[in-house]
Amino acid sequence: MRRQGRKDDALRLAEGARAQFGDSAFSLALKGAALIELERYREALGTLEQAVDSDPDLALVWHELGYAAFRLGDRNRALLALDRAFGLEPHTETLRLRGRILRDAGRYQAAEVAYEGAAQAAEHAEQRAAAEREIGVTQRYAFYAPRRPDELTSAERWFAETGTVVLASQEGTDVPPPDDAALAAAFLDLARDSGWRFGQVVTLGPALPVWRTLADALRAPLVGGASFDPAACPLVVAQRPQPADAGWSTLTASVAERATGLVFVLEHVPPSVPLSLPPPEPTSTAADVIGVFADPPPGGRRPQRL
Structure with missing residues (x-):
């Protein structure tokens, strides 16, 4: 019920268990x-805390x-409780x-050790994959040490x-949004610094003038x-991610599977996710490079200035 979002039903079930089994540690944990x-x-x-008093040896409670x-x-208390549970x-x-x-808390090395332990303790492939993904996330956060995630x-x-x-x-409302040409120039700088070379620039969605500029600068056919060729180290470009489009899904999946080429979108509307929760999985956009975060509706699209 928790995973299905049926929160009220979960509480009613827990109350039913308490009515049937009394104030047992398990019913209180539920x-x-x-x-x-x-x-x-x-x-x-x-x-x-009542459940702990009832049975201090039930891992679920801790x-x-x-x-x-x-x-x-209360991070310190949380860690102590989890140590007891484990x-x-x-x-x-x-x-x-x-x-x-x-x-x-910004303790990235200790966090990575915990995730490595989670991967080793996994009983299923899905659990192992989730733990391994968190190892990668933690290593990327460590690039910004000593800053904590909430300081980024x-x-x-x-x-x-x-x-x-x-x-x-x-980050600031007073900052004017960059136009398409500025974002393309920023991508070219990144490509140059990273030593990226592309065999073709593949457009999806609206045919924007900036794609010709980008292809010419990369010396790649547009x-x-x-005409997508996965063996040509393609750069797939679009105004925004297009998850509902079959062509977008096919091409971006091919780029990811072959681990060659990149996907670049000018803008992406990130979901409204509080800092206490992680953003969605990378597959929600399938893009390797995003130009800028756009305002979510009803804020409207970032102005296109050429």
Whole structure:
């Protein structure tokens, strides 16, 4: 129910378990977990403390207590609770949460160790893949040490979480949005500094004049999606990600699978995600380089100035 977003149903189920089994540690742990999902963290913490009094040897209780303490900003208590939970029952999710808390505190090396432990403790391939992804995220955050994640710009956090480069950071409302030509010039600078060479520039979506400028500067032919050649080290370009378009999905998947070429979009509307939560998976955009974050609706599109 928690994973399906059925928070109220989860709380009702927990209350039913409590009515049937009394104030057992397990039923209290269920209630505490449901209260966490409803963001009633202080109530959850009190309920989980009752569960600890009932049975201090139930790993689930300590895990949920650690999460509640984390959401209340008490990192030290959260880490102590998670250490107790892992000591009682080694579990990959406990180590992943420990890694998250350490990373948010800017303790990147310790966080990476926790995620490596989570990968080793994984019982399923999905758990191992999730832990390995977090190792990569943590290593990218470490580029910005000693700054913590909450001290980074949105562009820096996006790179750390997804590996996607954002060329222009729009942190202040007084900063005018860059035009297409400025973003293309920034991409060319990045390509030059990185030593990138492309065999073709493949356009998807609207045929913008800036794509011809970009192709000429890269000394690569400008072609449409039908002429995409995955062996040519292509640069796939678009105004924005087009996840609903079959051509976009096919071409970007091919670039990712072959690990050759890049995907560049001028702008991307990031979802409204609080700093306490990570951005979506990289596959949500499939882009390797983003020009700038655009304002989400109803703010409208970034002006196109050529």
